[in-house]
Amino acid sequence: MTVITRPSLHLLLALAAPLALSCLDVAEGRARRDLEVGQGAAGQARVVVDEGLAAIRRIAPGEISLWASAPALSIRLTDPAGGPWTVTIENLLPDAELSARVGDERVPVELVEAPFPTQRTFRLSVPPGAEVVLSLRPPDAxxxxxxxxxxxxxxxxxxxxxxxxxxxxxxxxxxxxxxxxxxxxxxxxxxxxxxxxxxxxxxxxxxxxxxxxxxxxxxxxxxxxxxxxxxxxxxxxxxxxxxxxxxxxxxxxxxxxxxxxxxxxxxxxxxxxxxxxxxxxxxxxxxxxxxxxxxxxxxxxxxxxxxxxxxxxxxxxxxxxxxxxxxxxxxxxxxxxxxxxxxxxxxxxxxxxxxxxxxxxxxxxxxxx
Missing domain, CATH: 3.60.21.10 (Metallo-dependent phosphatases)
Structure with missing residues (x-):
């Protein structure tokens, strides 16, 4: 390991140049797409990740898979029919825990599998019509x-x-x-x-x-x-x-x-x-x-x-x-x-x-x- 305390200034040719701008707001589509990240539906069930801090990689009735962009997540899940759901989260801290609540009442969450250090699959039962708030949080947050x-x-x-x-x-x-x-x-x-x-x-x-x-x-x-x-x-x-x-x-x-x-x-x-x-x-x-x-x-x-x-x-x-x-x-x-x-x-x-x-x-x- 080498600690760097001062800049290295080598006058070399650029290896690559930024993309040419083809319009005034060339990144506008991506910025607006940011606002849609973390929102998804399967039938009448709906999932929202607060602040869009996870990509919904897959959503189907009773099943959702997320790619996390932050150590802590808050996820709101509503299913009018209720029933069992599996929640897979990738790119999480290995010691992060998932909890769930409906209002002040705790909803049990079961760890189903952990195939990789940064991937977990959980199972819970969603009450019909209720909004379940899931919280992913590491102990040292x-x-x-x-x-x-x-x-x-x-x-x-x-x-x-x-x-x-x-x-x-x-x-x-x-x-x-x-x-x-x-x-x-x-x-x-x-x-x-x-x-x-x-x-x-x-x-x-x-x-x-x-x-x-x-x-x-x-x-x-x-x-x-x-x-x-x-x-x-x-x-x-x-x-x-x-x-x-x-x-x-x-x-x-x-x-x-x-x-x-x-x-x-x-x-x-x-x-x-x-x-x-x-x-x-x-x-x-x-x-x-x-x-x-x-x-x-x-x-x-x-x-x-x-x-x-x-x-x-x-x-x-x-x-x-x-x-x-x-x-x-x-x-x-x-x-x-x-x-x-x-x-x-x-x-x-x-x-x-x-x-x-x-x-x-x-x-x-x-x-x-």
């Missing part, structure tokens, strides 16, 4: 003490070797979960998204993601079906995590409507913001950043005014430590995609040690090769 998470990005076409990274993550002590800041796949096809989720099953902890420009290579609506929202936030152990969709080298205007409220919520917490393309490229010769410098300035002004503590990016296939608008910033794009030459970094991820409510103790590079 509100604990305020030091802890660690990991960040990585840009696996892309190197999915065949991603298990090297996951094995190293599993060996690294204390990681509670990981964030991936985009470019999970080479082209975002259904087969590639499905495989990425399948490969993640070897991890001992969940990974919460936002998308990158490579997820737009097939259709820009597929990512939401597999992973859920591109723009969202959650709080865990005194830290707010805000994930933003900058895959089109911009944020949609709708996201700018949400962002002030999210920043206000995070002002009294340690606040981490993650997205794929950085607003400004720390090496200005390659333009691996937002399409508009004016928008980059707008966003960084908002983040600085909201007292964001830490930012993470991907897209550039190396490691950089720098500052934007006075906020510590890191690019970790070492998931396996074609690397920057001569940077001496190679495949890697970073670990982040935090001490809530306000201290980032260490950001460290963990080399895989």
């Amino acid at each position: 509100a604990r305020i003490e030091p802890w660690r998470f990991a960040v990585y990005a840009d696996v892309q076409e190197d999915i065949d070797r991603v298990q090297d990274i996951y094995a190293k993550m599993n060996e690294t002590e204390g990681i509670r979960f990981a964030l991936i800041s985009g470019d999970l796949t080479a082209r975002g096809s259904p087969e590639q998204l499905e495989r990425f989720q399948r490969e993640m099953k070897t991890l001992a902890f969940p990974c919460y993601a936002t998308l990158g420009n490579h997820e737009l290579g097939t259709r820009d609506d597929l990512y939401h079906e597999w992973f859920g929202r591109g723009n969202f936030r959650f709080v865990f152990r005194g830290v707010q995590f805000t994930m933003l969709d900058s895959a089109s080298a911009t944020l949609d205007p709708l996201v700018y409507e949400w962002l002030p409220g999210w920043l206000a919520e995070g002002q009294d917490l340690l606040h981490v913001v993650t997205m794929h393309l950085a607003p400004l490229d720390p090496v200005g010769t390659r333009n691996g950043a937002f399409a508009s410098r004016a928008e980059a300035n707008k966003l960084l002004t908002l983040l600085a005014g909201g007292r964001v503590d830490l930012t993470f990016y991907g897209h550039i296939h190396s490691f950089y430590a720098f500052e934007n608008a006075g906020i510590p910033a890191y690019i970790s794009g070492g998931g396996g995609a074609i690397p920057e030459r001569l940077d001496g970094i190679g495949r890697h991820f970073v670990t982040v040690d935090v001490e809530p409510p306000g201290t980032v103790a260490q950001v460290a590079v963990v080399r895989v090769d």
Whole structure:
């Protein structure tokens, strides 16, 4: 493990450029699709995941399967006919527990199977016509003490070797979960998204993601079906995590409507913001950043005014430590995609040690090769 304390500034050509903007609000469809995530129906039964923090991967009468985007979930389930339901949740913390209530009355929940560390299937009986509120919650969700998470990005076409990274993550002590800041796949096809989720099953902890420009290579609506929202936030152990969709080298205007409220919520917490393309490229010769410098300035002004503590990016296939608008910033794009030459970094991820409510103790590079 190598601790990085100053930026590496190598003047190299860009390996890839952001997608060209074909219209004014190129990310509008994805932002509006965020609002639909976590809502589903089967017959007259209805399921709503609060804040859209899970994708509904499958719903049928008496059965639902979710992909979680956060450690804690609140799920509302209504079935006029009532009866037995199975609830499968993937990408959860291994020690998270599911409970259920109708009003003040507890509804028994049975654990049926746990085939992988981050996957559980539960069974419960839903009273006819009643709204059952299910709560997925790990035991340390509100604990305020030091802890660690990991960040990585840009696996892309190197999915065949991603298990090297996951094995190293599993060996690294204390990681509670990981964030991936985009470019999970080479082209975002259904087969590639499905495989990425399948490969993640070897991890001992969940990974919460936002998308990158490579997820737009097939259709820009597929990512939401597999992973859920591109723009969202959650709080865990005194830290707010805000994930933003900058895959089109911009944020949609709708996201700018949400962002002030999210920043206000995070002002009294340690606040981490993650997205794929950085607003400004720390090496200005390659333009691996937002399409508009004016928008980059707008966003960084908002983040600085909201007292964001830490930012993470991907897209550039190396490691950089720098500052934007006075906020510590890191690019970790070492998931396996074609690397920057001569940077001496190679495949890697970073670990982040935090001490809530306000201290980032260490950001460290963990080399895989």
